[in-house]
Amino acid sequence: MxxxxxxxxxxxxxxxxxxxxxxxxxxxxxxxxxxxxxxxxxxxxxxxxxLYSPESRSVQQSETETVITGPHDSFVESLTTNLSLIRRRIKSSHLKIIPCSVGEISKSKVYILYIQNIANPEHVEEMRKRVQRIETDGILDGSILTQYLEDSPNSVFPQFMITERPDVAASKLMSGRVLTIMENSPIVVSAPAAFFEFFASPDDYYQRWALGTALRMLRFMALLITVTFTAMYVSVTTFHYEMVPEALLRTLAESRSRVPFPPVYEALLLETMIELLREAGARLPTKIGQTIGIVGGIVIGQAAVQAGLTSNILIIAVATSAIASFVIPSYMMSASIRLIRFGLIILAGTWGNMGLVMGIALIIIHLSGLTSLKASYMIPLAPMKPSDWKDVFIRAPFSMLTKRPTQVKTPNSTRQTDKKQE
Amino acid sequence: MKEKLQPFHIAILVYTTQAGIVVFTLPRQLADYFGTNGWLFLLVCYLLSAGNIGLIALVYKLGGGRPIFEILEQSLPKLILYPVYVSLASVWLMFGCMIGKKYILLFQMISFPTTNPMFFKLAVDVLIYLLLAKGIYTISKAATLFFWMTIWMSLLLLWFFPSFRWERLTPFLLQGGHDQIKGGIELYSAYLGYELSILFFPYIDKRKKAMLAIQLGNTLLTLNYLSLSLICFGFFSWGQLKKLIYPLLDLLAYIQLPFIERLENLLYGFFLFLILITVVMYWWAAEVTVMRIFPRIKKKGLTITLITVSYCISFIPKTLDEVVSWITNLGYVTIGIAFGLPIVLILVLLIQRQGRESRA
Amino acid sequence: MRRMLAIVVVICLLAGCESDERILEQMALVQTSAYDLLENNKIRVLSSIPVIEPDSDVQRQLLTAENDSIKEARLIFSRETDLTVVSGQMRNTLFGISIAKAGLARYIDTLLRDPSIALGVKVTVVNGGAGELLSKNYKSHLDTGRYIDHLLEKEASVNSIPKATLYEFSRDYNDDGVDPVAPMVKDAGEKATIDGIALFNKDRYVMRIPARNGLIFALMKNNLKQGEIALNMGEVEGRKLVVMFSSLLSKRKVKVHHLEGERFSADIHVNVRGSILEYTGQEDLTDTDQRKKLEEDIAAHVTARAEKMIQDMQRNKVDSLGIGQYVRNSLSYKRWKATEWKDVYPRVKINCRVKVKIKDYGKYI
Incomplete structure (x- = not known):
């Protein structure tokens, strides 16, 4: 017609x-x-x-990054839905998208998102180059994409932040970071990222600042505990008996007295068991997962102590450090740190405190050499940027968070005008 | 884009390079060589080192921030300079290596007395290699992290306040010491490390006050030493302090927390962080100097060679006393370099300037 | 990077040296050691080691050796036990009165040289045989060593005995203006008890201050933040007048005056504040004047007891209060070096100036 x-x-x-x-x-x-x-x-x-409109999962609550208050929606596998989730939060014409595609066969769409005038153009350019440089048959998920993009793919530590939450994604955009999102994946990659960024949770901002600060500190304490607690137990019971205070001596020695193995093996055994439990819980349906938790945690733990295979103090140490590792909001980071712990336990079991300290030195040397999109990874500690501390180590009231993080070297660093100066 | 060293990092780097193995014996040496209120001698050391840094700053100013090797090579023939470079590099290499060895031997007094010390030395050297391979900018970042991991220990000094008595300090100034020239030089080696900042010139951000930062690092170190020594003089009696070979270890061992005791077992390890930076900076200096002779050599290969050579040298002294005497002797030479090198450079620069003026 | 990491781990595994392991439950952790001098000039060392067996009835085992040196004893001990004998968990050292009279310096030196022994180990003198006290089993305490250790710690916290560890002992021993002190314990049948304070001339035990004067001694020596003393102030109308003075806070200051002819006088100013817990006298404490009077009485009483104690000390040439430090600090270095303090000390005129303030007097008139 x-x-x-x-x-x-x-x-x-x-x-x-x-x-x-x-x-x-x-x-x-x-x-x-x-x-x-x-x-x-x-x-x-x-x-x-x-009439093709593919069926996709509806927008649901995130399984890996949960918050108590605040928005509960999360990204899904549809690129257009994900874009709309971000657009809904940033209704600015400055939000720019560079479309790319990766995968010789899969030809997956990859969008690089940034806010003009806030994001550092060098970072945008670097990211675009890296995405275009990828030569492979196909990439299936954002978390795989990250591993192609990172500065040091061989490092244990994740150098780019990944998230499933549109509110986190929007806040990263507004702090000047570059997002990379990919079709068929609910994972959004934000770069550059700093080591300490992985210890922040959106909950810190949704709750009042005093509480948010306390939570941050709790998490850094958790980092300390999870990295060193079991290793300290091993090193003290194997080499440095002097360090036990008198009040603890009898308890500790009695609980060790029936254990037939040296402390390193005992600790490795228990740490492995916890990892087995965690992995089993992750692979099984939720309901069975809970049962596994109970069976593993209570039944096996109790039996192991009664059978004299482990000391109950070690059970406390291992369980505490396992729980502490789950306090770290980023799953990637918490998994890396759990992995490091094994190395430290072995070092502590061979060279005691000196081994432990050498292990920590090794980690620090490694960390200080890392970069994320060529920006320093350990910022704001090294290089030192004290002005960033109030949004990293504590969560200061919003009236004080007037500047964007220095890591992104944004051309427009003012987030809000300082009321006091007016 | 090559990143430059910021003033804050220069200060931290200088501080962490200076703070090293001497801190364990420092209060005893002060009490032994300089007698009552020996801590006052630290002020003398401070003035001397500050003056020396002033000389370095003068070199920086006269030379317009040019690297020192360039300045030297402009006026002096390479035939003279290369042996000088070689000796500089070897002194720095060995000094760093002996500091590492002393740390290990001292550690073996506390625990692991029968393990072969060279195993520990090897592990420390591997750590140093990892740092050295990444260049000065990463070293400065690591130094900053190590700084934060050690500086809090100064707060532990508060533990000794309740037992501190001014009466024990006595009103006598520097009485009852002996061998003060020898002791002075030994003590001054506690300040060594700042002289390497003369090699920082090419890495400094020219707009910033880098020389002031070096002074600041040195001042921070002095404040740290002063507070430690003052606490030692008021906590221990003078006679007792002279008998404690490693007063810092005794201090740390005296602290009892409800969940942990005998902190020297753990905190001695923390000093590894400072030792690492001290050694790595000396080796870095040696590396930079050797690189000047063979500019086209592969950096990685050179680093490994240097570390291997120094590792082999560290097999020679076996006992703590031997290592200490090596350090003392190398310390004399290093002090000579610390003062000599800037003075030579200033002379060279003045001659160059005169030459330029007469030509003009 | 990865390869280096692997190398480090491999090295560590290779070097993990069995011989340097000190696995907690395989150690015989010496808790207390007692030293006695025997008549043949040998030393008897008795060490108490906690038995760490959850099902065991005994809490400790005792190892003993007669020997020439105190470290040699450890070699003998290790022949008698399946565990490695180590001294890193030592809390207390008991010296019998015989060995204390002969001088403790070389034993303290030996203890200090051992890197596994920290400065926090207590030094205690036993009025009698140290070994006998430690080997005795008290009914209500399973582990005598720990019992004595806790007893000393608690008493030192209320200042009735001075805190004496290797640190304090060697500090005062090596100081030329003060002599070391140590608490003294003895066996009292059913219990072990604090017997007072042992005063040393240099490193030799010379005299004892009875336990009831412990706090007076502390008042003269230190600033106190805690303390309690019962003052028996004579009789009033046939009844004993007792004042229980508690929650003491005191400040002590020493002033030295130079007299003619190489003589000195020292004033010890002590300001005490505290509460009255018990008062058996007739005066009405609510009345300000009468309270003032009581304050003065207490001050006079304390002064009298303190001055008597100091005279005793001067007679024995022990300067446990550290008057020498103040005299030294008032002189020039040369003059102090020329002064033979131990000879001058008995002739120093020491005055106590005690001021007492009653903070409160309970909740009942």
Missing amino acids: PFTDVRPHEVKELLRQAPVVLVTDAKKVIEGIVNGGVAIFHDGSTYLLD
Whole structure:
């Protein structure tokens, strides 16, 4: 039907339709149907109608990054939905998108998002280059994409932040970071990231600042505990008996007295058991996972002590450091730190405190050499930026958080004007 | 983009390079060589080192921030300079290496008395290699992190306040000491480390007050030494302090917390952080100097060679006393370098300036 | 990077030296050691080691050796036990009166030389045999060593005995203006008891201050933040007048005056504040004047007792209060070096100036 013959009230009707194509080739018709199209046979001619709208998961609560208060939506596997979730939060014309694609075969769409005038152009350019440099057959998820993009892919530590939460993504954008999102993946990559960024949770901001600060400190304490507690136990009981205070001496020695192995093996045994439990819990359906937790935690733990395979003080140490490791909000970071712990336990078991300290020195030397999008990873401790501390080690009231983090070297560092100066 | 050292990092780097193994014996040496109120001698050391840093700053100013090797090579033939470079590098290499060895031997007094010390030395050297391989900017970042991990220990001095008595300090100034020249030089080696800042010139951000930062690092170190020594003189009696070989270890061992005791077992390890930076900076200096002779040599290969050589040298002295005498002797030479090098450079620069003026 | 890490770990595994392991439960952790001098000039060392067996009835085992040196004893001990004998958990050293009279310096030196022994180990004198006291079993306490240790700690916290560890002992021993002190304990049948304060001339035990004068001694020596003393102030109308003076806070100051002919006088100013817990006298404490009077009485009483104690000390040439430090600090270095303090000390005129302030007097008139 020629467009000139269409009456005005029919225009709306016509435009609402998906494009209708007249097809003459039978193969094309089949192909069209396979791809989700509808074929209409009418008067001897065939029309192909594209009605493809893939089913995707609806926007749900994030499983890995939960908060107590604040928004509960999370990204899904659809790129357009994810974009709309971000757009909904940042209604600015400065929010720019660079479309790219990765994968020779998969040809997945990858968008680089940033806010003009806030993000550092060098970072945007660097990110674009890195995405374009990827040469592989296909990348299936954002978390795989990160590993292609990072500065040192061999490091244990994640150098880019990944998140499933649109509110986190929006806040990263506004602090000047560059986001990379990928189709068919709910994972958004934010870069550059700093080591201490992995210890912040959106909850810190949704709760009042005093509470947020306390939570931050709790997490850094958790880091200390999870890295050193079991290793300290091993080193003290194996080499440095002097360090035990008199009040603890009898308890500690008695609990050790029935254990047939040296403390290193005892600790490694128990740490492995905890990791087994965690992995089993992660792979099993939620309901069975809970049962596993109970069986492993209570039954095996209790039995191991009674059988004299481990000391109960060590059970406390290992359990505390396991719990402490789960306090770290980023799953990637907490997994890395749990891995490091094994190294430290072995070092502590061979060289005692000196081994422990050497292990820590090794970690620090490694960390200080890391970069994220060529920006220093250990900022704001090294290089030292005390002005950033109030949003890293504590969570100061919003009236004080007037500047964007120095790591991004943003051209526009003022987040809000300082009321006191006016 | 090559990142430059910021003033704060220069201060920290200088501080962490200076703070080293001498701190364990420092209060006893002060009491032994300089007698009552020996801590006052620290002020003399401070003035001397500050003056020396002033000389370095003068070199920086006269030379317009040019690297010292450039300045030297402009006026002196390479035939003279290369042996000088070699000796500089070897002194620095060995000094760093002996500091590392002394740390290990001292540690073995507390625990692991029968393990071969060279195993520990090897592990420490591997750590140092990892740092050295990454260049000065990463070293300065690591130094900053190590600084934060050790500086809090100064707060432990508060523990000794209740037992501190001014009466024990006595009103006598520097009485009852002996061998003060020898002791003075030994003590001054506690301040060594700042002289390496003469090699920082190419890495300094020219707009910032880098020379002031070096002074600040030195001042921080002095304040630290002063507070430690003052506490030692008021906590221990003078006669007792002279008998404690490692007063710092005794101090740390005296602290009892409800959940942990005998902190020297753990905190001695923390001093590894400071030792690492001290050694790494001396070796870095040696490396930079050798690089000047063979500019086209591969950096990684050179680093490994230097570390291997120094590791082999560290096999020679076996006992703590031997290491201490090596350190003392190398300390004399290093002090000579600390003062000599800037003075030579200033002379060279003045001659160059005169030459330029007469030509003009 | 990765390769280096692997190398480090491998090295550590290779070097993990069994011989340097000190696994907690495989150690015989000496808790208390007692030293006695025997008649043949040998030393008897008795060490108490906690038995760490959850099902065991005994809490400790005792090891003993007769020997020439106190470290040699450890070698003998290790022949008698399946555990490695170590001294890093030592809390207390008991010296019998015999060894204390002969001088403690070389034993203290030996203890200090051992890097596994810290400065916090207590030094205690036993009035009698140290070994006998430690080997005795008291009914209500399973571990005598720990019992004595806790007893000393608690008493030192209320200042009735001075705190004496290796640190304090060697500090005062090596100081030329003060002599070391140590608490003294003795066996009292059913219990062990604090017997007073042992005063040393240099490192030799010379005299004892009875336990009831412990706090007076402390008042003269230190600033106190805690303390309690019962003052027996004679009789009033046939009844004993007892004042229990508690929660003491005191400040002590020493002033030295130079007299003619190489003589000195020293004033010890002590300001005490505290509460009255018990008062058996007739005066009405609510009345300000009468309270003032009581304050003065207490001050006079304390002064009298303190001056008598100091005279005793001067007669024995022990300067446990550290008057020498103040005299030294008032002289020039040369003059102090020329002064033979131990000879001058008995002739120093020491005055006590005690001021007492009653903070409160309880909740009942």
